[in-house]
Amino acid sequence: MRGASLIIFRLALLAAVLLLWEALPRLGFVNAMLLPPLSDVLAALVHILGRGDVHTSLGVTAAEVVVAFVIAVPLGAALGILAAENAYFGDIFKPMLFYVFSIPKSIFLPMFILVFGIGFPQKVAYAAFSTIFIVIMSASAAVESVKAEHLLVARSYGATQAQILRRVYIPSMLPILLEALRISMIFNFTGVMIAEMYASRVGIGRLIADWGENFEMTKLLAGVILLAAAAMLFNEAVRSLEARCSTWRT
Amino acid sequence: MQHVANVSGARTEAKAAVEVRGLSHVYAGRDGAVPALEAIDMKVPAGRFVVIVGPSGCGKTSLLMMLAGLRAQSSGAILIDGRPIDKPDPARVGVVFQEASLYPWLTAVENVEFPLVLKHAPRAERRARADAMLNLVGLDGFGARYPHELSGGMKQRVSIARGLVQDPPVLLMDEPFAALDEQTRMTMGHELLRIWEQTSKTVVFITHSLTEAVYLADEVLVMSARPGRILDRIQVDLPRPRTYQMMATEEFGALRERIWQQIRTAP
Numbered sequence: 001m002r003g004a005s006l007i008i009f010r011l012a013l014l015a016a017v018l019l020l021w022e023a024l025p026r027l028g029f030v031n032a033m034l035l036p037p038l039s040d041v042l043a044a045l046v047h048i049l050g051r052g053d054v055h056t057s058l059g060v061t062a063a064e065v066v067v068a069f070v071i072a073v074p075l076g077a078a079l080g081i082l083a084a085e086n087a088y089f090g091d092i093f094k095p096m097l098f099y100v101f102s103i104p105k106s107i108f109l110p111m112f113i114l115v116f117g118i119g120f121p122q123k124v125a126y127a128a129f130s131t132i133f134i135v136i137m138s139a140s141a142a143v144e145s146v147k148a149e150h151l152l153v154a155r156s157y158g159a160t161q162a163q164i165l166r167r168v169y170i171p172s173m174l175p176i177l178l179e180a181l182r183i184s185m186i187f188n189f190t191g192v193m194i195a196e197m198y199a200s201r202v203g204i205g206r207l208i209a210d211w212g213e214n215f216e217m218t219k220l221l222a223g224v225i226l227l228a229a230a231a232m233l234f235n236e237a238v239r240s241l242e243a244r245c246s247t248w249r250t
Numbered sequence: 251m252q253h254v255a256n257v258s259g260a261r262t263e264a265k266a267a268v269e270v271r272g273l274s275h276v277y278a279g280r281d282g283a284v285p286a287l288e289a290i291d292m293k294v295p296a297g298r299f300v301v302i303v304g305p306s307g308c309g310k311t312s313l314l315m316m317l318a319g320l321r322a323q324s325s326g327a328i329l330i331d332g333r334p335i336d337k338p339d340p341a342r343v344g345v346v347f348q349e350a351s352l353y354p355w356l357t358a359v360e361n362v363e364f365p366l367v368l369k370h371a372p373r374a375e376r377r378a379r380a381d382a383m384l385n386l387v388g389l390d391g392f393g394a395r396y397p398h399e400l401s402g403g404m405k406q407r408v409s410i411a412r413g414l415v416q417d418p419p420v421l422l423m424d425e426p427f428a429a430l431d432e433q434t435r436m437t438m439g440h441e442l443l444r445i446w447e448q449t450s451k452t453v454v455f456i457t458h459s460l461t462e463a464v465y466l467a468d469e470v471l472v473m474s475a476r477p478g479r480i481l482d483r484i485q486v487d488l489p490r491p492r493t494y495q496m497m498a499t500e501e502f503g504a505l506r507e508r509i510w511q512q513i514r515t516a517p
């Protein structure tokens with residue numbers, strides 16, 4: 001069973017990494033100040049999860065991530081679909097979108113601070129800004145992936161516009177849209193984190209930056225584990241949806 | 251299959267299943283108007299198998315799209331089952347497209363059901379109907395497979411089943427076997443004739459293959475290069491059911507040769 005052995009080796013690899021994380025600092029092979037043992041980090045994780053300021057920060061960060069996502073994804077999808085469906089609109093805007101997409105968004109961060117301050121609106125605006133380009137381009141690619149033959153078949157059987165949308169466009173676009181959702185969450189989350197670490201009063205990114213500056217490595221790594229878990233959870237949730245579509249994705 | 255057109259007496263007997271009168275089509279190209287089809291007249295009596303052949307770009311696919319109500323002609327009239335067609339009407343016309351027209355996210359039986367879903371047919375009814383069609387095309391037991399799990403020939407069988415599911419009197423086929431290998435193509439032609447004889451549909455079939463044309467047709471219409479005109483109408487009087495052995499006969503060869511001469515020397 002190749003599949004079974006694959007899973008065993010993957011788990012073995014994970015166990016080895018965690019074991020080394022625990023053993024190397026304990027045995028003095030690496031500086032425990034820079035890389036505290038895993039057990040200390042997990043203890044710190046339990047400790048910070050009990051703290052009120054951490055709860056507040058988690059709440060603020062989660063709200064920023066969700067609001068930015070809810071703005072960027074539908075807006076980007078609408079613009080992307082418009083760019084793909086309306087050739088004229090697409091020809092005008094696509095080159096510019098393409099070039100702006102290639103610019104690292106973080107260089108605009110100081111401008112966002114000047115315009116929005118360092119509160120909630122700035123985090124949301126910056127994260128939405130960093131996310132929207134990938135959403136526009138993916139949505140546009142999703143529309144273009146709809147096959148002309150498939151539309152023709154539906155029309156030949158008398159489908160209405162609404163039926164064509166529901167029965168041809170959406171199922172054709174679904175795999176690409178789910179993939180886009182996953183990738184845009186990565187951009188979105190990164191946007192919120194960068195904005196928080198750069199300048200803010202609350203938020204988990206702010207706490208992580210503080211812990212780093214104060215050389216509190218166990219707390220810093222505990223924060224990293226926490227965020228990594230949240231990101232992976234979302235990623236896997238969307239991936240399991242994608243897997244359900246993969247029966248026909250060839 | 252309970253299509254009962256043209257049994258109401260002698261008066262309707264003259265009524266063609268497909269009739270095209272003086273059809274022309276001009277489209278706007280980069281350098282002005284391009285004539286695509288010119289003075290097309292055709293009359294296909296109910297239950298007849300007509301094949302259209304012609305060089306690439308002669309407008310035969312455009313003509314078929316017009317017969318399906320999917321595209322408008324510049325001038326002339328098209329009557330399907332005695333009435334003009336200006337938009338798709340699946341009750342009168344089923345279309346079987348070239349390869350890859352099945353929806354990959356639907357199973358074979360769901361693909362066949364698709365036209366009935368659009369009409370909001372009750373679930374049990376449409377499933378029964380789709381199963382019967384899969385049975386007719388020789389795909390009993392393959393309903394739960396996705397298109398990528400079927401061979402090229404099987405996919406086109408599913409397409410045929412989908413074209414027939416609403417029991418339209420007319421079936422239009424746009425090079426349905428073009429992407430298949432030669433052997434599968436021959437088998438599919440034979441299967442199509444069996445299905446056609448069982449259902450007594452009127453078929454308009456487009457192909458590049460002269461052998462396929464002669465093998466299938468009651469009548470072959472030969473079209474010219476653009477602008478497409480009908481150069482010749484060839485009656486194929488080979489007995490039915492057709493057999494592979496007929497392809498070796500002199501009569502078959504002569505018919506094939508006659509079409510080839512027309513296409514080769516077409517202006």
